[in-house]
Amino acid sequence: MLPTGVLGVFADAAAVPFVAFPFEPRYVLSIVFVSLYVSVTAVVLSTLASVPLAIAVGFADFRGKRLVTSIINTGMGFPSVVVGLLVLVTLSNSGPLGHLELVFTKKAMIISQFVLATPPITGITLAAVTGVREDVRDAAFALGGTRTDVALTVVKQARYGIATAVLAGFGRAISEVGSVLIVGGNIAGAGGVSKTRTLTTAIRLEARQGRYELALVLGAVLVAVVLAVNAVVVRLGDSKTWTGGGLR
Amino acid sequence: MSLDARGVTHAYDDEDGGGGTGDARRSDGGTSVAGSGTDGSPVVRDVSLSVDPGEVVAVIGPSGVGKTTLLRLLGLFARPDEGAIAVDGTEAWAAGERDRLALRRDIGVVFQEASLFDATVARNVEYGLRVRRSWRERLRDELRGLVGDHEPPDAVRDALEVVGLADYVDHDAGSLSGGEAQRVAFARALAYDPNYLLLDEPTSDLDPRNTAVIEDAVADASDRGIGTVVATHDMNQARRVADRAAVLLGDGVVEAGPTERVFEDPRDDRTRQFIAGELVY
Numbered sequence: 001m002l003p004t005g006v007l008g009v010f011a012d013a014a015a016v017p018f019v020a021f022p023f024e025p026r027y028v029l030s031i032v033f034v035s036l037y038v039s040v041t042a043v044v045l046s047t048l049a050s051v052p053l054a055i056a057v058g059f060a061d062f063r064g065k066r067l068v069t070s071i072i073n074t075g076m077g078f079p080s081v082v083v084g085l086l087v088l089v090t091l092s093n094s095g096p097l098g099h100l101e102l103v104f105t106k107k108a109m110i111i112s113q114f115v116l117a118t119p120p121i122t123g124i125t126l127a128a129v130t131g132v133r134e135d136v137r138d139a140a141f142a143l144g145g146t147r148t149d150v151a152l153t154v155v156k157q158a159r160y161g162i163a164t165a166v167l168a169g170f171g172r173a174i175s176e177v178g179s180v181l182i183v184g185g186n187i188a189g190a191g192g193v194s195k196t197r198t199l200t201t202a203i204r205l206e207a208r209q210g211r212y213e214l215a216l217v218l219g220a221v222l223v224a225v226v227l228a229v230n231a232v233v234v235r236l237g238d239s240k241t242w243t244g245g246g247l248r
Numbered sequence: 249m250s251l252d253a254r255g256v257t258h259a260y261d262d263e264d265g266g267g268g269t270g271d272a273r274r275s276d277g278g279t280s281v282a283g284s285g286t287d288g289s290p291v292v293r294d295v296s297l298s299v300d301p302g303e304v305v306a307v308i309g310p311s312g313v314g315k316t317t318l319l320r321l322l323g324l325f326a327r328p329d330e331g332a333i334a335v336d337g338t339e340a341w342a343a344g345e346r347d348r349l350a351l352r353r354d355i356g357v358v359f360q361e362a363s364l365f366d367a368t369v370a371r372n373v374e375y376g377l378r379v380r381r382s383w384r385e386r387l388r389d390e391l392r393g394l395v396g397d398h399e400p401p402d403a404v405r406d407a408l409e410v411v412g413l414a415d416y417v418d419h420d421a422g423s424l425s426g427g428e429a430q431r432v433a434f435a436r437a438l439a440y441d442p443n444y445l446l447l448d449e450p451t452s453d454l455d456p457r458n459t460a461v462i463e464d465a466v467a468d469a470s471d472r473g474i475g476t477v478v479a480t481h482d483m484n485q486a487r488r489v490a491d492r493a494a495v496l497l498g499d500g501v502v503e504a505g506p507t508e509r510v511f512e513d514p515r516d517d518r519t520r521q522f523i524a525g526e527l528v529y
Contacts, residue, residue, distance in 0.1 A: 138363065
């Protein structure tokens with residue numbers, strides 16, 4: 001059964017000539033900004049670290065490769081609350097990085113989301129790179145490609161998989177509640193502007209306070225943001241200007 | 249001036265479908281290459297073969313005898329266990345990596361499968377040219393490609409002209425038929441003007457029309473001074489395109505010489521049986 005407040009939104013909208021927003025736009029915008037800033041920064045940093053790591057692991061033959069792959073895959077299922085707890089302990093005053101005074105800041109949230117996003121981005125990229133057929137490498141090599149050319153061609157061939165990896169990392173980061181709540185604190189400053197409050201932590205807060213209209217609006221915004229980012233990443237991965245690519 | 253295999257022995261057979269991953273020893277390109285057969289016995293045994301500029305040499309023999317492995321050795325995909333590969337007198341595996349790359353870039357390879365990249369025909373054919381450019385030029389080309397301002401160089405159009413696909417420049421490689429794709433693969437190997445071409449069963453999956461186009465392209469390459477080694481089990485094709493033929497059986501090249509002489513007057517009993525279709529292998 002829907003809360004009466006939700007029905008009230010629609011009733012009010014029908015009764016007045018303009019939509020009566022059940023929230024302060026500046027407040028919502030600041031939450032969206034913090035969510036995007038933290039998640040995008042964490043995913044960009046994670047992608048910069050994860051993709052080269054996955055390529056290196058995928059191309060290299062070394063003892064213990066299977067163990068490394070297993071560790072990466074295991075990381076995909078690591079509980080986010082535990083990640084948040086570990087990051088909090090590390091950054092707390094008594095922790096090894098306490099002197100940086102990062103607890104309850106956006107930087108702490110970025111670190112936490114970086115840790116969460118890295119395993120899926122690395123793992124899926126690794127699967128995509130190692131899944132490229134030998135023909136790609138052979139063709140690139142036969143045409144005079146260097147080791148770097150061959151690697152770049154394989155990466156281009158695996159571009160859809162890599163785009164999926166980035167999306168998976170972004171999805172995990174932006175939809176995360178537990179760790180950002182622990183290390184960020186869900187803080188809104190004076191004037192109702194978010195400092196470390198994200199869409200997910202705000203939804204949790206508003207729902208607990210019974211403000212379902214605002215929680216639903218924030219939920220819709222979150223879904224819209226994820227859809228928009230997915231569309232951009234898929235569009236980039238689909239570009240015909242790429243020159244590596246799949247075989248036929 | 250010639251591409252030579254000098255007494256090469258190697259213990260890996262690509263035709264077995266090993267794929268070359270796992271514990272394979274890798275060449276400087278990081279591609280699949282060497283290793284060992286299921287029993288570790290040599291697949292290519294003490295083979296010597298030479299191709300001169302403008303000459304077409306057919307390597308014939310039954311499937312699984314090591315033709316592909318021999319071509320991969322000639323293409324510097326793998327270092328032979330014994331013997332040497334020399335390109336224009338330079339022993340490839342005695343040279344440094346940079347020099348070996350230069351030697352490798354004198355050789356074009358066409359596989360049994362077209363293995364085209366997921367891009368336009370022009371981008372496929374241009375690949376070999378692109379990897380020879382400086383990173384600065386390549387970055388500029390990529391940026392031009394992003395805004396649709398990149399025109400394929402004349403060499404790309406010329407190579408496509410040879411295989412009769414000059415109008416296919418902007419076609420998506422994924423939209424081509426199998427025969428057209430193989431012709432594009434041939435053009436791709438031809439575009440950067442190599443001195444030698446290695447063709448591994450290039451027409452085994454093609455219809456007569458596409459086969460004829462490829463064979464005409466081989467003749468055209470020969471006229472341009474390109475030395476070609478074509479591995480095939482199609483006797484008629486070997487007779488049509490090759491100046492010389494080498495018969496490869498389990499223990500190496502059992503007979504080699506001018507094509508007509510090998511077919512009309514074989515000196516080795518197994519060659520005679522193989523040509524007559526009587527050799528059970």
